Amino acid sequence: MSMPLYNDLEKAFAELERQREALTEMQQELAGAETTVTSKNRAVAVTINSQGRITEIKFPSGAYRSMAAPELGALLVDTIQLARDEMMQATAARFEGLMPGGLNPLDMMRGNLDIDAMMRDALKTMNASRAEDATGRRDSSGS
Known part of the structure; x- marks a missing residue:
């Protein structure tokens, strides 16, 4: 094997190992990542994990008591979506440094x-x- 080809292979393997280590670290970080979003009127707070699962819903104030059922339902849906969007953006930001140039992780996650x-x-x-x-x-x- 020629020396330049050997050097290129060594560089490629070193880069592959660097990326493997970075992905392993990121996977560990994401395993425990959560975000909590509170509605503007403070009636509801929703916590989402990095897989997009709802892990907790809280009612930090008594404001929900005076809301009509459809209003509270809509507030829950909106707050859950905001929490998912925030978690997706945070997750995508963690992947940015590992993605090839020009590749947007958020587009990838959204299927775009x-x-x-x-x-x-x-x-x-x-x-x-x-x-x-x-x-x-x-x-x-x-x-």
Whole structure:
């Protein structure tokens, strides 16, 4: 095996190990992560874990007692959704440093990732790199 290829493999394995360690650490952090959101009128507080499960609902004030059932129901739904959104954003922020450039973890988590566009970009980059390697310079076509 040539020395440059060996060095590239060593670098790739070192990067893979770094990412494995970072993912393991993140997994441990997320296992205990929770967020609590309190409604604006302080009638309800909802706690959500990193998997999006409701772990606790509290009524910090007596305000819920004077609310009509549909109003309280709507407040619960809204507060649960706010808590889930906050937890998803916090989780995505933790993944940002591990994601390849240009990849938004929040888009990935919401299912808004354009995989076809990612593959086209990767192929374009790979082809440009091959052209550069073959000629010893950057391909002038811009691709």
